Amino acid sequence: MAAAPTAPPPSFSKSSLRDDLTCAICCDLFREPVMLSCMHHFCKACISRYWRGTTGPVTCPQCRKEFRSKQFQTNYLVAAMVEKVRSSTSDTYIRNLEKRLSESLENHNARKEDLLCSIRKDKDKMDIIKRVGADLQERVKGEFRALHQILQEEETCLLDQLRREQEEELEKVQHHLQAAESAMRELENNIKLLQQSNNSLTEFPQLSPCVEVNVAPDFNISAFSSKYFAPLQYVTWRKMFNSLKPGPASLTFDADTAHPSIHVSRDKTVAVECDVMTQPTSNSKRFLQCVNILAAQSFQSGRHYWEVEVGSSPKWDLGVASETVDRHARIKLSPENGYWTLRLRNGEQYWAGTQPWSRLQVASSPQRIGVYLDCDERKVAFYDADDMSLLCLFSKGPRGKVFPFFSPCITEGRQKPHPMKLLHYPSVVLSG
Numbered sequence: 001m002a003a004a005p006t007a008p009p010p011s012f013s014k015s016s017l018r019d020d021l022t023c024a025i026c027c028d029l030f031r032e033p034v035m036l037s038c039m040h041h042f043c044k045a046c047i048s049r050y051w052r053g054t055t056g057p058v059t060c061p062q063c064r065k066e067f068r069s070k071q072f073q074t075n076y077l078v079a080a081m082v083e084k085v086r087s088s089t090s091d092t093y094i095r096n097l098e099k100r101l102s103e104s105l106e107n108h109n110a111r112k113e114d115l116l117c118s119i120r121k122d123k124d125k126m127d128i129i130k131r132v133g134a135d136l137q138e139r140v141k142g143e144f145r146a147l148h149q150i151l152q153e154e155e156t157c158l159l160d161q162l163r164r165e166q167e168e169e170l171e172k173v174q175h176h177l178q179a180a181e182s183a184m185r186e187l188e189n190n191i192k193l194l195q196q197s198n199n200s201l202t203e204f205p206q207l208s209p210c211v212e213v214n215v216a217p218d219f220n221i222s223a224f225s226s227k228y229f230a231p232l233q234y235v236t237w238r239k240m241f242n243s244l245k246p247g248p249a250s251l252t253f254d255a256d257t258a259h260p261s262i263h264v265s266r267d268k269t270v271a272v273e274c275d276v277m278t279q280p281t282s283n284s285k286r287f288l289q290c291v292n293i294l295a296a297q298s299f300q301s302g303r304h305y306w307e308v309e310v311g312s313s314p315k316w317d318l319g320v321a322s323e324t325v326d327r328h329a330r331i332k333l334s335p336e337n338g339y340w341t342l343r344l345r346n347g348e349q350y351w352a353g354t355q356p357w358s359r360l361q362v363a364s365s366p367q368r369i370g371v372y373l374d375c376d377e378r379k380v381a382f383y384d385a386d387d388m389s390l391l392c393l394f395s396k397g398p399r400g401k402v403f404p405f406f407s408p409c410i411t412e413g414r415q416k417p418h419p420m421k422l423l424h425y426p427s428v429v430l431s432g
Helices: 044-051 076-088 091-200 221-229 237-243
Strands: 033-035 041-043 262-264 270-273 303-309 316-322 339-345 349-352 358-360 368-374 379-384 389-394 402-407 420-422
Touching (some): 221 389, 339 389
Antiparallel strands (some): 270 420, 303 368, 316 339, 316 402, 339 349, 349 358, 368 379, 379 389
């Protein structure tokens, strides 16, 4: 028995699918669709009514082809497609589809806002990096201007390093920006598909998976800038010390400020804590409660650098102090109280004198500490004077007049007191 002819597969385009599944007699979706030998489809009840009362040959309502008998074949595939279309256009289906589309659109729009925020932050970071990089270049140029004829190669080398680091930072942010923009394109394509489906309400679209963009690491301005805030002329001192302008400050201790248990050498360059307290003279400048001492020199403007030899002492504090600090009371050393200090405890624990203290990671124990003060930019930095590695940086330093500050601290137990020594170098003609 020959197989019954089958109709060509109906079109599945959204605009014609319903038309293809509509009965030409009742103009509604097929109900129990049957197929004539001419391959046209009708509802079983519709074609039966159409042929009712007809004797002899019957015709197709569409193509008018005659048939000798009233024969048709049930088309189960078309019936299944009709039921799918009918269910997909029901009120419940429409409401569920609208809800899913609405929720997905809302989620995608929220994700878009997050990406827009991330992109804005990335671009802001790039602007900051460019601005800080430009400012640092000007600073480097200013530091080297007085030494250009002798140290041109040093300046060029340092600027090249700065540019490379700036490009590395920009490249990090650029990679993150590109990832965010790529995710944005995928997201916008999904939103477009969702909006199109929201208009037709026939089926949920095939969406691309949302790409997760990692949170971009923060740009650490202090870490990026720290090496370029060093006294750059001093970094090259071993090549051309006499060209430094200004050179290291030649400080001396002010004995009138010394706590009674501090002994100051005759040349005012060594201070050491001793067991026997001297009888202090009546002096408002003197520290009475804490084992502290100031330098005789003060600074209120410009840039200054000095070095202190601390040797193997297990405990000390040094830095700068405001002129107005209370010298007769026991005060915690912190910027809030007018002190910007670096401190050592237990021979190996280095701390920034914040409130509370901030533990520092120091690779080796410096024997000499360099202190750099920029009054105009309000920066106080501490360096290992042997290799000029940065130990600590206060970016919000003092205002007004300040003095170099020192504390050999109280010797514990039977330990031998360790002196603090102000280091002097061959005299040079200073300027500024």
